[in-house]
Amino acid sequence: MPRHADPVLRRRQVADALLRVAGAEGLDAASIPRIARELGATTGLVQTYFSSKDELLLFAFDHLGELVNDRVERALSSDSCATIGERLFLGMSVLASADESEQDGEGRIWLAFLARAAVHPALRARHVAGTAAVRDKCRYAFAMASNAGEVDPGLDPGDAALALAAFADGVALQRALEPELVTKDVARGLLRGYLDRIFARQH
Amino acid sequence: MPRHADPVLRRRQVADALLRVAGAEGLDAASIPRIARELGATTGLVQTYFSSKDELLLFAFDHLGELVNDRVERALSSDSCATIGERLFLGMSVLASADESEQDGEGRIWLAFLARAAVHPALRARHVAGTAAVRDKCRYAFAMASNAGEVDPGLDPGDAALALAAFADGVALQRALEPELVTKDVARGLLRGYLDRIFARQH
Numbered sequence: 006m007p008r009h010a011d012p013v014l015r016r017r018q019v020a021d022a023l024l025r026v027a028g029a030e031g032l033d034a035a036s037i038p039r040i041a042r043e044l045g046a047t048t049g050l051v052q053t054y055f056s057s058k059d060e061l062l063l064f065a066f067d068h069l070g071e072l073v074n075d076r077v078e079r080a081l082s083s084d085s086c087a088t089i090g091e092r093l094f095l096g097m098s099v100l101a102s103a104d105e106s107e108q109d110g111e112g113r114i115w116l117a118f119l120a121r122a123a124v125h126p127a128l129r130a131r132h133v134a135g136t137a138a139v140r141d142k143c144r145y146a147f148a149m150a151s152n153a154g155e156v157d158p159g160l161d162p163g164d165a166a167l168a169l170a171a172f173a174d175g176v177a178l179q180r181a182l183e184p185e186l187v188t189k190d191v192a193r194g195l196l197r198g199y200l201d202r203i204f205a206r207q208h
Numbered sequence: 209m210p211r212h213a214d215p216v217l218r219r220r221q222v223a224d225a226l227l228r229v230a231g232a233e234g235l236d237a238a239s240i241p242r243i244a245r246e247l248g249a250t251t252g253l254v255q256t257y258f259s260s261k262d263e264l265l266l267f268a269f270d271h272l273g274e275l276v277n278d279r280v281e282r283a284l285s286s287d288s289c290a291t292i293g294e295r296l297f298l299g300m301s302v303l304a305s306a307d308e309s310e311q312d313g314e315g316r317i318w319l320a321f322l323a324r325a326a327v328h329p330a331l332r333a334r335h336v337a338g339t340a341a342v343r344d345k346c347r348y349a350f351a352m353a354s355n356a357g358e359v360d361p362g363l364d365p366g367d368a369a370l371a372l373a374a375f376a377d378g379v380a381l382q383r384a385l386e387p388e389l390v391t392k393d394v395a396r397g398l399l400r401g402y403l404d405r406i407f408a409r410q411h
Contacts, residue, residue, distance in 0.1 A: 031327040113326040120323035123316040123384050132385055140247050144409040167390075168398050172371075173380025181326050182335055187370075195371050202405050 018044065020065040027065075028110030032117035037061070066118050066128055069111075070135050073099060075109050076106060080097075081142055089150040090204035091145065093169070094196055100139065102180045103192035112181030122188035140166045156203055165203065172199050219257050221247065223268040230268075231313030235320035240264070262330075269321050269331055272314075273338050276302060278310060284345055292353040293407040296346065297399055300372060303342065304379035306395035315384030343369045359406055368406065375402050 010018075022043040026035040037058055041051045055061035080095035098104040102112040122128035143166035150156045156165075174194050179187045187195075225246040229238040233321075242331055244254045258264035283298035301307040306317040325331035343346075346369035353359045359368075380399050382390045 028328070031324065072406065105300050113323075116319075116326050117322045119385060120316075120319045121234065124232070136382075136386070160233065164229075164401065167394075168401060170377075171378035171382050171390075172375050173378065174381050175374035175376065178322065178377050178381055179339075180376050182322060182332060183339070187374075190274060191370075192368075195374060198367065198371060 012054065016064060017068065019051055019054055019061065020068045023061060023065045024069060024114050027117050028114045032062075032121060033112075062121070062125075063127060063131070066122075066131055069114065069118070070131065074135065074138065077139060077142070080104070081146065083173070089146050089153065089155055090200050093146050094193075094200050096142070096146075097169060097173040097196050097200075098193055100170070101176035101192050103176070103196070105190045107189065109184075112177055112184075116178065116181045136170065140170050143169050148206070160203070169199070172196070200202065204205055215257065217370050219267060220271065222257055222264065223271045223274055226264055226268045227272065227317050231317045234360065235265075235317075235324060244261055262355050265324070265328075266330060266334070269325075269334055272317065272321070273334065277338065277341065280342060280345070283307070284349065291407070292349050292356065293357055293403050296372070296404050297403050298394075299345070299349075300376040300403075301400050303373070303376035304399055305383045306379070306392045306399070310392065312387075315380055315387075319381065319384045339373065343373050346372050353407070363406070372402070375399070 019040060022040045023035045026039055026043055035058075035060065037051050037055070038048050040061070041048045044051070051061075055064065076099045077096045080099055081092050083092055083095060095104070099107075102115075119132065122132045140163075144162045147156065147160060147162035147165045151158060151160055151162060173196070176187065176192050180189075180192055224245060225243045225331045226238050229242055229246055238261075240254050240258070241251050243264070254264075258267065279302045280299045280319045283302055284295050286295055286298060298307070302310075305318075321331065322335065322385070325335045343366075347365045350359065350363060350365035350368045354361060354363055354365060376399070379390065383392075383395055
């Protein structure tokens with residue numbers, strides 16, 4: 006890590022190093038000394054930017070969350086796709102760790118953060134807010150699909166959004182643990198099958 | 209912890225203490241000294257039964273897996289339920305952390321183990337075997353339902369089992385992180401909705 010760098014860039018480099026270490030060795034392994042070693046820097050230099058592992062953890066979680074949310078947002082608002090079902094499919098592929106830009110190991114890092122968030126109030130609050138934002142977007146998409154007659158008019162958009170987000174999380178979880186069995190293609194096939202059952206009703 | 213006890217019982221007591229600490233504070237916190245304190249025992253005594261945290265971790269994971277598998281098995285083979293759909297619902301309620309006997313915090317422990325399993329080969333192998341066993345049972349149930357005309361004859365039992373297990377995992381994940389929003393009742397409603405879409409086809 007070069008000695009003279011923009012602090013914003015520097016903090017991001019430190020967060021990226023944490024994500025790399027967490028993906029390969031788990032979040033427990035990502036101590037400040039281990040991250041410093043990953044960057045070829047001293048522990049003291051890392052501590053200039055993050056005074057504790059906790060602060061670094063929150064920053065890295067936000068950083069990862071922003072990357073994923075941007076991808077979901079882009080997919081859901083894509084103009085090139087004709088149907089709402091197709092846009093939901095692309096957005097959920099991001100959450101299910103099955104979109105084109107998905108990096109190897111991202112699902113393991115996400116799982117490590119979630120396990121930490123379950124017992125860490127500040128991380129959990131961020132996760133809850135991010136999840137609520139995703140569900141809102143899905144609910145809006147289902148409401149539009151309902152108005153457009155693309156789904157059963159009896160479908161509750163809120164319930165459908167909650168269920169779809171749970172399904173995408175479950176696929177992501179299985180991909181993180183069994184990437185050989187639940188490949189990107191298998192994950193996409195699962196999402197396709199799920200959405201087809203909801204959107205095919207009217208055909 | 210009494211000094212003179214059956215070694216099998218003693219090992220189980222140590223594993224239970226690990227599960228309690230992991231549920232409340234996360235798996236990182238569950239060190240051998242912390243577990244000894246939880247039991248009111250010395251570190252040395254705990255080390256008589258488990259020479260490393262790793263050995264203890266594997267034992268506790270197996271212990272938790274057996275408890276859950278027994279409950280799934282009982283639910284799936286239940287005689288009191290008329291339909292295969294209903295038996296699948298009960299079995300998946302166990303996996304989704306939404307059955308009657310579900311203990312508070314079990315989902316958090318499961319999540320902590322999964323995050324560890326993603327970067328720990330021996331734990332991961334156990335998880336993969338357990339997951340395969342669950343999917344086999346679901347595939348068998350879907351094949352029976354197909355023969356009995358309870359589902360669309362075009363349904364692939366293997367695909368349906370993979371998708372259902374992913375859905376149950378996603379619901380469990382959301383319950384572990386948002387127990388106030390995704391209550392047992394909400395989780396059961398999600399599973400019911402999911403299975404109804406598959407089983408209602410023929411009505």
